[in-house]
Amino acid sequence: MAVDLAVLTIRGDRLHVLLVERAKPPYRGSLALPGGFFEPHSDQDLEQAAARELAEETGLVAGRLHLEQLGAYSALDRDPRGRVVSVAYVGLGPRLPEPDAGGDAARARWIPVDPAAGVTEPLAFDHAQILADGLAHVQRTIEHTSLAAAFCPDEFTISDLRQVYEIVWGTSLDVANFRRKVLSIDGFLVATDQTRVDGGRPARLYRRG
16 A cells, blocks of 8 residues: 655646655656555554655655545556555645655656646656645645635635636636635634735735634
């Protein structure tokens, strides 16, 4: 059994995914999602194993992420070494740092993601499918939850949040309608007593509800 992670963040005005260059066969030199084998006799659970692999291969700490299980991938031919079931996770975080490759990764880097098409580079194993599923999950879930705020710092403006939706969905949103909608949902956002100058005017800062 293995664990793999589709870690997403927004850098500049584009969605990015964290990828590693594999240092060992199979697929040596190919890009892949961070991940590795889960040892069933260890004292770690699946999420802890995913956090360990993320730290070993990229230097990122899972505690900075919103991390949730995406699903299990069990196709017979997904791994040329034999039958390996992978439990995939999707992780979201704001302004995540540059990775520092280690373990089985020769390199680690952020790659831009198209909200509809994914990445242009081929990925090892079935990682393109895992990434596509992770993107679809995030795009669906932010429509009816406050998950989009996981891409924001602890305090953010409504404009910051709207930009997250626009980047993840790949579309423009009406400013007034978006503001009205998110403020009308009870518990969606929590207003702070702080403001930030945004576009020449003070803008209220909010926290995720």
